[in-house]
Amino acid sequence: MERYEAQKLKEQLAGFARELAERHGVVVPQAQAQAPQTGPAVSAAEVVRAPTLAIGLAPQPGGGYGIAVRYRLGVPRARSIVRRVEAEAGPAVDVRRTGRIRPIADLGPRPPAPAAQSAGETGRVRPLRPGVSIGHVDVTAGTLGAFVTRRGLTGPALYALSNYHVLAGSPEARPGDVVLQPGPADGGDYPEDRVGALSEVVRLDPDEASWTDAALARLDDVAVEYEYPVGRVTKTARAMGGELVEKVGRTTALTRGRVTAIELDDVIVGYEDLGALSFDDQIEIEGLGGEPFSRGGDSGALVYREDGVALGLLFAGSETGGRAGKGLTYANPIDAVLEVLGIELAGETASARR
Incomplete structure (x- = not known):
């Protein structure tokens, strides 16, 4: 894809991912963004919206751009949302987990x-x-x-x-x-x-x-x-x-x-x-x-x-x-x-x- 095409698709996928996250009620404890997941439980007041899914542009080996999708392993149900976004993005997609x-x-x-x-x-x-x-x-x-x-x-x-x-x-x-x-x-x-x-x-x-x-x-x-x-x-x-x-x-x-x-x-x-x-x-x-x-x-x-x-x-x-x-x-x-x-x-x- 040309850059402008990839940018347009990126915007569409970002909106799609937000809708999926809201529909499934996915949340991430704020403390988990800063401390090991073995730490203490947190209250509902300490959560931030998820799925901590970052979307950008990924350079392609033959030129042009695909869609970069990044997600954090361990976030409840995030992987299922990533799969939906990946399918929507088509073949030119680069999915990686970040920690x-x-x-x-x-x-x-x-x-x-x-x-x-x-x-x-x-x-x-x-x-x-x-x-x-x-x-x-x-x-x-x-x-x-x-x-x-x-x-x-x-x-x-x-x-x-x-x-x-x-x-x-x-x-x-x-x-x-x-x-x-x-x-x-x-x-x-x-x-x-x-x-x-x-x-x-x-x-x-x-x-x-x-x-x-x-x-x-x-x-x-x-x-x-x-x-x-x-x-x-x-x-x-x-x-x-x-x-x-x-x-x-x-x-x-x-x-x-x-x-x-x-x-x-x-x-x-x-x-x-x-x-x-x-x-x-x-x-x-x-x-x-x-x-x-x-x-x-x-x-x-x-x-x-x-x-x-x-x-x-x-x-x-x-x-x-x-x-x-x-x-x-x-x-x-x-x-x-x-x-x-x-x-x-x-x-x-x-x-x-x-």
């Missing part, structure tokens, strides 16, 4: 592999560079994704871009809160490891669909290096599906993957402090070679093509699911992040975009 999707930092920063330790992702790094551990003074640790500047403003102000749940971590966080490198989980301490202060957070509302999990920290007078493994990343593009991508993160360092779906709507992510949030227009990535693309602590990493063009800001994932069973990763489209915050990648100009 529980959570912010990557909430998966609990894991001890880094030896390669990551030698690269310094979890240690104190000066000059600062993309991919290192960073976090709000009261948060565990995440990843410094990119250095950015405010559009239309001149002067020395430079910001670090990462996620809400890395640089803020809770609704109680306020502009001016201390940001550490490395993050607290990696030994960062105040005042010696302060590198900046929380500047702005994109609001997340459990009652509305979200598009970005992003925040900025205004950096102190600290030296930085802009280089990624592919060099300096200053251009952006919209993911079209099928791209080979990379990221460098706090836990798994440099990993490679492939964009397996785009324009995914209704990706349900369980936050410890906000509950279950729905994200629209998201990018899905699966690691190459049977390895995960990300793990706990990689939140906030910049996802870029192998030619150094940025596509997304990594924010969530699952530890299971996907074709290799090692989990799937989700990213906000980078242009949406830059637009909502009124920023640009450091050194970027409008003419550099494509």
